[in-house]
Amino acid sequence: MLGCGACHRIPGVRNARAMVGPPLDAFAQRGYVAGVLPNRPANLLAWLRNPPAINPMTAMPDLGLTEAEARDIAAYLYTLGARGAAVYPPGRQPVRAIAGGPAGYPPPADGP
Known part of the structure; x- marks a missing residue:
């Protein structure tokens, strides 16, 4: 996993x-x-692909993940604790960023 365990605890x-x-x-x-x-x-994929674009103050680096790599990691992450997870309705889920993110990631109108 691209060294994820160097920063995160992963069961x-x-x-x-x-x-x-x-x-x-x-x-x-x-x-x-x-x-x-x-x-x-969609939000998790955006985060995995370029964390500093979502939150410029994050310590998580842009790992240069491809779309396929991000999808694989997201799929794995969604297995962790899946039994107790809430199921969200299908459909387009907008990506939201905190204030200060670059173009393409505007801050939400109702705050972060």
């Missing part, structure tokens, strides 16, 4: 016990990605 991944970033256990049950984006697949 079932040997030696992925770091505490720099948030632990990824029960990820599917979280309400938000990175504390600012509603936890929806």
Whole structure:
């Protein structure tokens, strides 16, 4: 997993016990990605592809993930805690960013 365990605790991944970033256990049950984006697949993909574009103050680097790599990682993350996860309605889920993000990621009208 591209060194994700260097910053995150990931259940079932040997030696992925770091505490720099948030632990990824029960990820599917979280309400938000990175504390600012509603936890929806489109938002997670945008975050994985370019975290600093969503939150310029993040410590998570842009790993240069391809769309396919981001989808694979997202699919894995949504298995973590999936039994207790809420199911959201299908359809287009808008990507939301915090204030200060670049063009294409405007801040939401109702705040982050």
